[in-house]
Amino acid sequence: MSTTMKVAIVGASGDTGQSIVNALLSSSTPKFEITALTRPQSLNKPTNLALQSRGVRIVPADLRGPIAPLITLLQDIDIVISAIHFNALADETPLADAAKAAGVKRFVQSALMIIIPPRGVVDFREKKEENLHYIQKLRLPYTYIDAGWWHQLSLPRLPSGRVDHLLPPAAQHDGFPLGRDGNVPTALADLRDVGRYVARIIADPRTLNRRVHVYNEVYTLNRVCEVVERVSGEKLERRYVSRAEARDAVDKARMRLAHSPGDTGALLAHVAAQLFYSWGIRGDNTPENAEYLGYLSGKDLYPDFEYVSFEEYIREVHRGEVEGVYQSR
Template identity: 30%
Template structure:
C-alpha cells in the first residue's frame, strides 16, 4: 500500500487551521506545521509523533524551499492578513518539488463572474492566477482550490451568520435564498480527501458543502435550539453592494465595514451563486450531504457553544 502524502500546513492556529490539523493527524498524515519566525502561535498545539514544527520567514524563499523538500502537499489556511504571503510560499513549493498546493479559499467562489469584480477577491484571484501560471510551467506541480461557501458552525459561534448572544440577525432579500453551508470538520475532511486523490482533484476547483439552507431555516433551527425569539432586521443585498462600494470611495473609508458588506453580498445574493448544489464535488471526495435534521443539530450545538 502506498504511503500517505506528507503535508505542510500554514495557518494552523487560525479559525479553520486547528480543525484541519486535527483531521490530518487523525488520518495518520505526517504534518509539518509552518510558523512564522519568532512566533509562539504553535505553543498550544498538542504534541504528536506525526507532527513537526518548522519556523519560516515568508521573505526567505530559499529557507522555505529547504523546509518544504520532501513535502507532497502544502495546505494554506492563513487568514486575510496573510493571504499575500502565499505568493512566496507557492514559489518555494515549486522549487522544493511539492506536488500540490491548496490555497486559503474555503469561502464564496472567487471566480464566479459576479464575485470577480468585488475588491474583497482581488488578492485571492491574484494568488489563483499565480498558481495557474506555476502549474502550467511546472508539470510536477498542481493546485486545488476549495470552495465551501459559508462556514456553518464557525459562522454561528463567531456571530457571522447570526448573533446568538443577543439573538439578532439581518435577513437579506426576504431570507429565502438558498446558500451553501459547511462545517469546519467537513472542510478538513475535504482536504484529507484531496490529499488522497491528487489525480482526480488536479488543477481544478473543488466545491464542497454540508447542505444548502435559507436564512429563514437558519432562524427556525436556532429558535428550536433554545426557544427564544429573534430580532430581525431586513436588508437588500443590491443596496448593500452599492453602500459598500460607496464606502470604499470615501477619503477615509471604513474598510472593515465595506469588506464585511461585500462578504454578505457574496454569501446571500442569488446572482452570486451562493448555492453550490449543482457544482458539488462531494461524491468525488466521498463526502455525504447532511439531512435537515443533521443541519439542525449542528446549529443547536453551535448555539450552545457560542
C-alpha cells in the same frame, strides 16, 4: 506516493488551519505527517504549542524573507496547504515559488471560501484568483478548494444573549440580517468538516489541478431562523435587507476603508459587506453556481461523507457543546 503523506501547512494556528490539522491527525489511510510553517513571531502562540504537543512539527518560516530557506523547508514535502489569513494572500506567491523549486506534488492555496465570482464582487476573491493564475503560470500541481459558509458564522444572536459567547464580536448586535426576502439559498458547511473534506481531497488523484466545492447542506436564512427558533424556543428579531441597502452598505464601507486604509475594523467591515452582498443578496454561494464555474462537487466525489447537519450544530450549541470562532478578535 507512500501511505504517509508529508504535508506542510501555513496558517495551522488559524480557525481553518486547526480544522485541517485535526482532520489530518485523525486520518489513518493515508497517514499524514504535518509540518506547520508559522511566522517567526507566532512560534510561541498557545495554539502552536498545543499543536506541537499533538505531534505537529512547528517551524518558523518568513514568507517575506529569502526563498532559499523556504525551499529547504519544503524538501521532501508532498503537499503544501495554505490556510493563511485573507489579508496576507500576497505571501502565497513566494510560498508557491518555493514549492515549485522543492518539487511539491500538490499546492492548496488559501481559497477555502464560499462560491463567489472570480472578479467584480469581493476584493479578496480577486486576489485568490490572481494567486491561482500565478500557480498555473508556474505549472505547479494544485487543487483549489472552496467550502460552504461556516455554521459557526451562521448562528443568529438570541434575544436572551445565551449564545453571545459563541458569536464573533461583529455579530453581537440586535437583529439578524436576512438578504432580500430571506429565501436566498446558500451552501453551508460546519467548520469541523472543512478539514475532513480537505483531508479527502488532497489524497484524491481526481482532484489534481481542479477546483473542488465542498458543502454540507443548502439553507435559506429563513430556514436558519426556523431551526434556531424551534430548537431554542426563542423568537428571533429578523431584519430584512434590500439589495439597495446592501449595496449602500458596501459603498459606505469602501469609503470608510479608503479614508483609513490601515484600520482593521474598516477592512473587516468592507469584507463583511461585500460577502453579504455576494451570498445574501446576489445568491452566488450555491452548488449550481459552483458547477457553472467549473468546480467538481464534493457531493459527487464523496457521497459517503458524514457531515454535521445545521440542525445538529444548533442542538450542540444549545447543549453547550461547541466553541465559537474568531473569539480573540
